[in-house]
Amino acid sequence: MPKITILRNGKTYEVAAGTNFLEFCQDQDVPHDFGCTVGSCGTCVLVLEKGAENVSPASAEEKETVEMCTSVKGARLGCQMKVLGDVTVRALD
Ligand code: FES
Structure with missing residues (x-):
């Protein structure tokens, strides 16, 4: 099972492959900020x-939103991303 490590709280969680990051955060009460939830x-x-490399690829819409809010290379949207393997997540805020 994939593992998600959240740097903000220093915890690591096991999830089913294909888990949406937003749903994971809601289910596990993970401290990550969301707004619209639709990208x-x-x-x-x-x-x-x-x-x-262990998450679903970004759609054109996700890339557009990311470009509008940060210049950090490789940034992703938590509400759009599915976790397929081990990841370590740092919030941008
Ligand atoms: S919560 Fe709005 S883009 Fe993810």
Whole structure:
């Protein structure tokens, strides 16, 4: 099972492959900020310190939103990302 490590709280969680990061945070009460939950506000932007290759690819819409809210290379939207393997997540705020 994939493991998600959250740098903000220093915890690591096991999840089923294909878990949506937003749903994981809601289910586990993980401290990560969300707004619209549909990929348009950028509140949930994050960086994968490890495991960038272990998540679903970004859609054109996600890339557009990320570009509007940060210049950090490789940033992703937590509400749009599915976890497929081990990742380490750092919130951008
Ligand atoms: S919560 Fe708005 S883009 Fe993810």
